[in-house]
Amino acid sequence: MNRTHLAATSVLPLALLLTACGSDIVKMTDSTWLVSDIYTAPNEQHAISDLVISQPSLDFGKSSLTGYSGCVPFTGRAEFFLNGEKSSVLDANYMTLSALDFDKLPDDCQGQELIVHEQLVDLLPGSFDISRTSASEILLTSDVDELDRPSIRLISWIAPTP
Secondary structure, X not given: OOHHHHHHHHOHHHHHHHHHHOOOOOXXXXXXXXXXXXXXXXXXXXXOOOOOOOOOEEEEOOOEEEEEOOOOEEEEEEEEXXXXXXXXXXXXXXXXXXXXXXXXXXXXXXXHHHHHHHHHHHHOOEEEEEEEEEOOEEEEEEOOOOOOOOEEEEEEEOOOOO
């Protein structure tokens, strides 16, 4: 298991408490975003289970995305838009993710980690509405023609500086 992801899962409750106390909105590029919920269907469980050992996460760059699926690291290209016009990641209310490259899935990826990995592999390539639901929370809603559009809830986790 990657030491960074182990550290992220160990401090998740503390990070949630600390980010809830702040009033400033966390910029998308200033934080690692932990995946807290994946909504794929109204009648399916959506919260990332406590049984998941390695917390899935996303990190946004100016034109890129890196992350961890719960099983493997991945990278991709990101384009950001504000009201239909190209914009910076800081102002965006819409994004398109493409050219995602997931590392080879190890044999020991199973159970809850594998379920989360498969959901992210299916959902991430595509376009998303970006909703900042609180100072430290983002909801990415898939831009698809469905009544109940899949979405991913992210919670900010700012790593302590040494």
